Amino acid sequence: MLYTGRALKRLRLVNGMKQSHVAELLQVTQATVSRWETDVLTPSEDQQRALQRLFARQTAVDAALKRLVETSTARVHLICDHSHRLLAASPSRRAEWRREMLGMPMFRYASEEIRKAESELAGIGWHEGRVASLVVETGPNGRDDVPIGAGRVLWEKIPFADGAMGRLVTTLA
Template identity: 80%
Template sequence: MLYTGRTLKRLRLFAGMKQSHVAELLQVTQTTVSRWEAGILTPSESQQRALERLFAKVPSTADAALKRLVETSTARVHLICDHSHRLLAASSARRMEWRRDLLGAPMFRYASEDIRKAEGDLAELGWHEARIASLVVETGPNGRDDVPIVAGRVLWERIPLADGATGRLVTTLM
């Protein structure tokens, strides 16, 4: 399938991805993705195949509903890709807490030491093999002003996504 600029932009927006995220996944620059969407450049044959693979994973109706539920929640909650830690959705309360748009951004760089330790313990607990579906984690502060995390507790819940990947719903408990 040959993606037109308009189609590419529509698929990217529906997937909730930034141009920079598409660029990173396809190992091109954000400017290249922008030029594809504007119709100035046409992706090569191999890039077209990579785009097809990428957008074959466009969220299903169930994934879109999950994203909408997270975004309209009154709780402090967000959804990340369990593998890449990229932000897939966030409630308005969470976005206000962060004071910036992080959709598509990898979130692990903002993790506190307690969160990093909990992440390191997941394999031993059987998280990735789905032996456990949820876990309460002590967050500890991350000491950052840009995306602050305060000491507290969050609930991590594994959620299967339509493309076979796993999402992690993160809900602040206190």
Template identity: 75%
Template sequence: MHYSGRALKRLRLMRGIKQSHVAELLGVTQATISRWETGVLMPAEDQRAALERLFAPPAFAADAAIKRLVETSAARVHLICDHSHRLLAASPARRKEWRRDMLGTPMFRYASEGIQQAEAKLQDLGWYDGETTSLVVETGPNGCDDVPILAGSVLWERIPLSDGAMGRLVTTLG
């Protein structure tokens, strides 16, 4: 299938994905995605195949369902890309805690010391090899006013996304 620049942009916007995230997933720059969308540049054959996988309707339906469940959950929960830590979805309770819109933002810069320590241990725990798919983490406070993290426990759950990346569902416990 061939996507025109306008069609590519429409698909990306319908799915709520930023150009920078598509660029990250495809290993190109954000400027390249912009040039594809304006028709100034055409993706190479392997890039077109990657775009088709990224925007394939059946896979999108599963991600849309996950996003909808997160965004309508009464729990304090959010979903990030496990690799880039970009925010993919957040529940109303979680969004209320944060003082600004965070969708598409890399969240690791707001991590508390406890979260950073837990992140550093993931490789040894087999997180990236699929040996461990859930983990309870003691957060500790981050001292940040606009995106506060309070001391407490969260459950990290690793889930596959349609683009081949892994997501991390983060749920506050208690």
């Protein structure tokens, strides 16, 4: 399948992805994705196949998960477990933030306690699947734009259709 610039942009937007995220996944620059979308450049055959695989990943299950997160009344968000990019967030979570975060890496906003817990994941078998959920005690991150308050969050690993892993982050009362 040959993607036109318009079709590529539509697929990217339907899947809630930024150009930079597509670029990261395909190991090209954001400028390259922009040039594809404006038909200045045409993706190679290998890049076309990679794009097809990328957009085929969004299955009904993944779409349903995103919809559940985006309509949840809980303070919850879903990130890519590898890149920490925000994939979806509940209305109450989005209301806490003073900026649009979809597609953005969230780790820069982490509190000291979250950074420490993240650094310990390999040691407890998180990446190998020996641990599927974890409660993390956190302190405030001291930020006004994407604040994190003192409390507890639940991290839950969720597999996506393409084999990648997501992390559902829920603030516990």
